[in-house]
Amino acid sequence: xxxxxxxxxxxxxxxxxxxxxxxxxxxxxxxxxxxxxxxxxxxxxxxxxxxxxxxxxxxxxxxxxxxxxxxxxxxxxxxxxxxxxxxxxxxxxxxxxxxxxxxxxxxxx
Amino acid sequence: xxxxxxxxxxxxxxxxxxxxxxxxxxxxxxxxxxxxxxxxxxxxxxxxxxxxxxxxxxxxxxxxxxxxxxxxxxxxxxxxxxxxxxxxxxxxxxxxxxxxxxxxxxxxxxxxxxxxx
Numbered sequence: 518x519x520x521x522x523x524x525x526x527x528x529x530x531x532x533x534x535x536x537x538x539x540x541x542x543x544x545x546x547x548x549x550x551x552x553x554x555x556x557x558x559x560x561x562x563x564x565x566x567x568x569x570x571x572x573x574x575x576x577x578x579x580x581x582x583x584x585x586x587x588x589x590x591x592x593x594x595x596x597x598x599x600x601x602x603x604x605x606x607x608x609x610x611x612x613x614x615x616x617x618x619x620x621x622x623x624x625x626x
Numbered sequence: 627x628x629x630x631x632x633x634x635x636x637x638x639x640x641x642x643x644x645x646x647x648x649x650x651x652x653x654x655x656x657x658x659x660x661x662x663x664x665x666x667x668x669x670x671x672x673x674x675x676x677x678x679x680x681x682x683x684x685x686x687x688x689x690x691x692x693x694x695x696x697x698x699x700x701x702x703x704x705x706x707x708x709x710x711x712x713x714x715x716x717x718x719x720x721x722x723x724x725x726x727x728x729x730x731x732x733x734x735x736x737x738x739x740x741x742x743x
Contacts, residue, residue, distance in 0.1 A: 551731045558739075560630075560717045561669060563731025606669065612682055612725045613659055614732060618668040 520544055521609055521617035529623045530597055538592040538620045540607035547610040550583055550590050555604045555619065564605075565592075597624045628652040632718050632735035639708050639742055647703045647738045649718030659719040659732065660693065660703045662686070669717065675701065676724070708742045715739050 522541045530536050540550070549568045553561035567574045567583045567590065574581045580593040594601050604619040631650040639645050651658050660672040673683045673693055680693065692704045701720075705712055719732040 548725075549728065553731065555669075558715070558737070560719070560734030560737050561732075563733065566728065566731060608731075610725065610728070613671045613674045615671065616661075616669040 521607060521615060523605075523607060523617040523620045525620045526618070527621045527623070529625060532598060532624055532626045534597055536594040536597050536601070536622055536624070538605050538622065540590040540592070540617055542588050542609055545609060545611075546585065549610045550581075551608045551610075551614065552579075552581055552590075552592050553606040553608060553616075555606055561606055561616070594622075597622075599624045599626050628733070630718055630720055630733050630735035632716075632738050634738060635736065636739045637741070639740070641710060641742055642707050645705050645708055645740065647705075647716050647718075647740070649701045649703075649735055650699055651701055651718065651720035652733055653699070655720035655722055655733070657681075657721045657724045658695070658701045659721075661717045661719060661734075662714040663717065663737075664714045672703070672716075674724075705740075708740075710742050713740060713742045 520543045524539050549566055551566045552564045554564055555561045565576055565581045567581045569585050578595045582591045602624050604621045606619040607617045608614040633648045658675040661669050663669045671684050673687045674681045690706045694702050715737045717734050717737045719734045721732045
């Protein structure tokens, strides 16, 4: 069965730096991959969808890359702010979506 | 911006009791889902619903669980006889499309925190 790994449970970075989160997957070739943000006690919020034929996608300070050869997606937040502190989830295309466990990002002022 | 609404936000119930969790998905969405998240663990799929019937369900979604769309707007999850291990955050979600026809992600509600005592 498909497996998703977000290889850091937690990541601490200094305000203003770029945060990079990793999502790896196995046993699957998804047509797309999605990233969500989840705050404590709240539901996931959709951020970005990137398709297998797209190498990179951007939205404001967010950038996602998708390498189908490495079976990996990278999620970058540039000029990070304390308000970016949250858990970030990747999710593989499927019926239904399958979520990774997430990486908890803390941006320290 | 359209929202998925879930009620109640918190529910405490005695073991063995029935609970119904309610959701109002986004009106023009066609696909509906229930996920759950046990504290500190990942968001796990329970069931998906399309065209007034279950389209997929996970191993978690056993005979104790059922879903219904009673009136064209509400979407409910019923747990017939709750167990301690059913304690979790339950999220309802909806989407315009599914699988390879998706252009946007799922829209999740804020969840119902279910505590079974």
